[in-house]
Amino acid sequence: MHRHACVLCITPPHLLQEIARNGSDLQRETALRTIITSEQIRGQRRAMRSVMSFLAAISAGEKQRIVYDAKQGSQLPGTLVRSEGDPAVSDPAVNEAYDGCGATYDLYSDVYDRNSIDNNGLQLKSTVHYQKGYDNAFWDGTQMVYGDGDEDLPAEQRLFNRFTISLDVIGHELTHGVTQYEANLAYWDQSGALNESLSDVFGSLVKQYQRKQTAAEADWIIGEGLFTANVNGVGIRSMKAPGTAYNDPMLGKDPQPAHMKDYVSTIEDNGGVHINSGIPNHAFYVASLEMGGYAWEKMGKIWYKTLTDKLQARSTFQDAANLTSEAAAELFGTNSLEQQAVSKGWAEVGITVNGGTPGTGDGCLTSILRALGLAQ
Amino acid sequence: MWITFERSGGIMGRKMSLALDLTNLPEDEAQSLRLLLDEMNFFALQDDLPTSPVPDGFHYAITVRTETVTHTIHTTDMSASPSLRALIQDLSTRARTQRKPI
Secondary structure, eight states: OHHHHHHHHHSOHHHHHHHHHHSOHHHHHHHHHHHHHHHHHHTOHHHHHHHHHHHHHHHTTOOOEEEEEOTTSSOSSOEEEEETTOOOOSOHHHHHHHHHHHHHHHHHHHHHOOOTTTTSOOOEEEEESOSSSOOOEEEOSSSEEEOOOSTTSOGGGOOBOOGGGOHHHHHHHHHHHHHHHTTOOOSSHHHHHHHHHHHHHHHHHHHHHHHTOOTTTOOOEESTTOBOTTSSBSOSEESSSTTOSBEETTTEEOOOOSSGGGOOOOSSHHHHTTTTTHHHHHHHHHHHHHHOSOTTTTHHHHHHHIIIIIOOTTOOHHHHHHHHHHHHHHHHOTTOHHHHHHHHHHHHTTOOTTOSOOOOOOOHHHHHHHHTTOOO | OEEEEEEEETTTTOOEEEEEEGGGSOHHHHHHHHHHHHHTTGGGOOOBOOSSOOTTOEEEEEEEEOSSOEEEEEEETTTOOHHHHHHHHHHHHHHHHTOOOO
16 A cells, blocks of 8 residues: 555656556556546545546457466466467467357447456456366356367367367357356355356357347357257256256256246255246246347346346345346336246246245255354 | 265266276376275275355265275366376276267
8 A cells, every 4th residue: 555655756647647557467456546546535526527538448348368288287367379469379268258248348338338357357368178088168266167078089079178168168168257246146045046046148249249139049059059969959048948058968958947946956066056046047048038139138138227227236036037027127118028938938938927936045055054054 | 995986967978987997007097096995095085075066066876895994075167186196097088988878
């Protein structure tokens, strides 16, 4: 703090702005913090507005993508292989991660006026080639991480391709970052399934927006292209028809329900976060189809407003239904076609908007933790 | 010695498991697994989990049973030590090549 105060006293504002534009990451951060702090201290609201305009000007619309290669190891982030503005490289996984981050950034920026994961220009960091034979992708709290699937097995045994191959998976992982900065939905039981569902919703919208597909034209598949030809499946989840994405002798059957009557109570997978997400996923699909046109324009805006302004860490499916309806009314008017479509979406999965007292979202996992005195 | 391995979570949320009886393995493979377990002092390991779950991260449960002792640990990619990661890599590869629906 003392060091910042000292800079505040000595460094002239125009120089601070120069550092904020062109300095190293640390210098930029320090300069920006100093600019904000100095104006806050002075209490100059007009000056603050100009600072915010300045900050927007140096960050808005600027993607900052960076891709690393773990070279089949576990060390993150790995070796730097492509930065923003660099030309494509010969490794398709690197280019897919880079381009997928770009497509995701574009949807959030163009449609929802959001500047990156944190809405403040956060650098989008990805690592590809994580471990050997790693059939997964995840968000570690600061970056995306992608495995290569079954690259280490003979071709006839491979079930998974590299995970960057699927644009909606990239959008899915980045949206975990957005959720972390916004509603921060707790990753278990219903709030965890909502967290997963929001990643599927915006992951699918990234793909639809890039392909300029209407709700009726879109495939609503998550993980398109992830499976090799050895698998009887079209992807890892279907928002249009949860439970039907795959049915394979080696992988089993897609376990997702599409209705509350089939809700799965389990302690596995953090209380079934990837299973029960089928329910809110399908609600979004039905609402989007009911509305027609491009899903990102109406339903996407309603879900985005709900994610950023309304949902809370322990929100339930019932809360999500009530709050998306509320967001629809605020954006498009009470009893608008949009609000009616939202109600229809939730009704189709067995949830009536404002139809009851929202539950606690407790599932098996929370109940057990509560019994052990480990949860409130 | 017997080893059971369970992997859950991940972007698919799909469970995968493996049960190994080391006496049924080729001796060099069994020996290599025993060495790995000794190297990391498996029976003294504690659960090593992040304070909050990593979205789409894998969760691993490994149980090793001998004639006299049984020990289970839970861990993740983000929290496992290098030697434990090597064990997870070995067991994951075995599980992936004998995938069966649960």
